[in-house]
Amino acid sequence: MTDNILISCAPASGEEIWRGPISDVDTAVSAARRxxxxxxxxxxxxxxxxxxxxxxxxxxxxxxxxDLIAREVGKPLWEARAEVDAVVNKIDISVQAYAERTGKKKFDAGINGSAALRHKPHGVMAVLGPFNFPAHLPNGHILPALLAGNAVLFKPSEKAPAVGEALVAAFHRAGVPEAVIQCIIGGPEEGKALVAHPGIDGVLFTGSANAGIAINRKLAANPGKIVALEMGGNNPIVVIDTPKLADAAALIVQSAFATAGQRCTSARRLIVKESIYDDLMAEVVPLARKLMVGDPLGEPQPFMGPVIDNETADRLSESFLALLTAGGRVLLHMRRTVPDLPFLSPGIIDVTDVADRPDIELFGPILQVIRVPDLDTAIAEANNTRFGLSASLIGGSPDDYGLFWANIRAGIINWNSPTNGASSKAPFGGIGLSGNHRPAAYYAADYCAYPVASAEVDQPRASIMVGLRP
Incomplete structure (x- = not known):
């Protein structure tokens, strides 16, 4: 950001792909309110x-x-296309959710007429989007909010303004008035201004736990403002006895390294039963080593593109080194594959012997491995986090999964499936530092409108039966 101009550069090349002026938040809010x-x-x-x-x-x-998503955030083109498909498919899911979660209902109240349940929009909603799914995730807030009758001020991540602008332009072309859905260009200061603005009736946020906590703290004394926080996770993937170790390895690699590990549902910790550790890692490490890291528009298509910027790549490299210094044992070195650009190869490190393992979200291609003797210990280790977004069990019996499901603290709990790739037809959210009990996806309708209960009689009929003087 320079001279009131925001510039977006492609992480894969460093080339400028977009620039535009910083938005005036007060002007945008006034237009939306009108x-x-x-x-x-x-x-x-x-x-x-x-x-x-x-x-x-x-x-x-x-x-x-x-193509724009792939260039602006470094996501491989095959994955960017899947994100666009998710944007397209969101309308049918949102319409169904609106009807089911916030539809009109009437109840017969006998002689007292009827009772009704309807929902009203909140007013003007601020949507703060992330860079990792710059179209799909904000659209998961925007579309339900517009359906419910709200106006939306969408501030895309300062690392993905071009995609945000393109998304809003598509709404305008569809006939949504320009003041009803606006793109707010800017960085953290514009985000803070939206959150604090008295003309904003709700804040729908997707991003880091630190930013979400700051929003929650800012609005703690303002209960009239609806706040939905969709934050990250230190997500565990637990592997116990299974004969299908190659399949387990594929699920682990997909969970840890899809989108270069830049998903809130990415597996950060692999918790594995000691008795299968050697055999499992003999599958996981070679598979991770085979993953192609490269230009998101290149051919053949890579599995991973770069992380979002050089600062992030530097921070992840330092974190990997810190784990190693603290007693971790490297199983696969994470390397900078292109000088001066944020391409990182997958890194895997055994941290079983690291005391006081840091409970943080390392938002990139780092997988920490922890050996445990049994499922009970694995569950305790999986719950050893302040986060609670996604968790997955690989292997075991239905009884094992029942035990896992009953005891894991998370909003998404899977069996023999990856930690990521959640369905938009289900609620999406977590507990602890992962969210504030307002899940998105199918349940986004819940926070885009508020319920209004009514007692309704066509003519006034009432009398006071007791307590009157003669």
Whole structure:
């Protein structure tokens, strides 16, 4: 950011791909406040129609948007295309969720008429998006919020403004008024201004735990503002007895290294039963070593692109070295594969003998391995975190999974599946430092409108039966 201009550079090359002026938050909020009531007054069918037009427009321009995602955040093109597909598919899921979670209901109250349940939009919502899924994750807030009748001020990550601008332009082309959905360009200061602004009725955030905690603290004395926090995790993947070690290895590698480890649901800790440790690592390490790291637009397509920037790559390299210095045993060195660019190869380190293992989210391709004697110990180790987003058990019996499910502290608990790749047809969220009990995805409808209970009688009928003087 320089001279009130934000510049976005491709992590894979360092080349500038976008620049634009910093937004004026006060002006944007004022425009949204003037516009949102008319938007909320539209028939729901009209809003649904525009959201469908948005989805169809994204589908028509899918290649262009996928290319932009790949260039701006370094995501391989195959993965960027999958993200665009998720944006397209979100409309049907959101319409169904709106009807199921916030639809109208009437109850017969006999002689007292009827009771009704309806939902109202909050007003003007701030959506603060991340860089790792710069279209899909904010769209998971924006689309339900617009359907419910809210106006939206979307501040994309300062590392992905071009994708954010393109997403908002697609809503405008679909007929959503420009003041109803706006793209707020800026960095942390603009995000803070949105959060604190008295004209904002809700904050929908996806990002780091530190930023989410700061938002929560800022708004703690303002209960009138709805706040949904979707944060990260120090996610465990636990492996116990299984004859399918090659399959287990594939699930582990997918969990740890998809999107260069830059998913909130990425596996950070591999907790493995001691008796299968050697055989399992004999599958995991060679498979991770084979992963191609390269240009997101290159051919053949790599499994991983770069991490988001050089500062992040430096910080991850320092973290890997710190784990090694503290007593970790390297199973696969994480290396900088291109000088002066943030390409990192997968790193795997056994931290069983590291005392006071840091409970932090290392947002990149680092997998920490911990050996344990049995499932009970594995569960205790998996829960040894302040986070609670995603956890997965590989191997074992249905009874083992039942024990795992009942005792793991997480909002997403899987069996013989990766920790990442959650379905948009289910709620998505965590506990502890991973969220504030307002899950997104299918349950996003819950925080985009508030319930209103009504008692309704067509004519006033009442009398006071007791306590009157004669």
């Amino acid at each position: 516009a949102w009531a008319a938007w909320a007054a539209l028939p729901l069918t009209s809003r649904i129609g525009m959201m469908r037009d948005f989805s169809n427009g994204v589908r028509r321009d899918a290649d262009t948007l996928a």
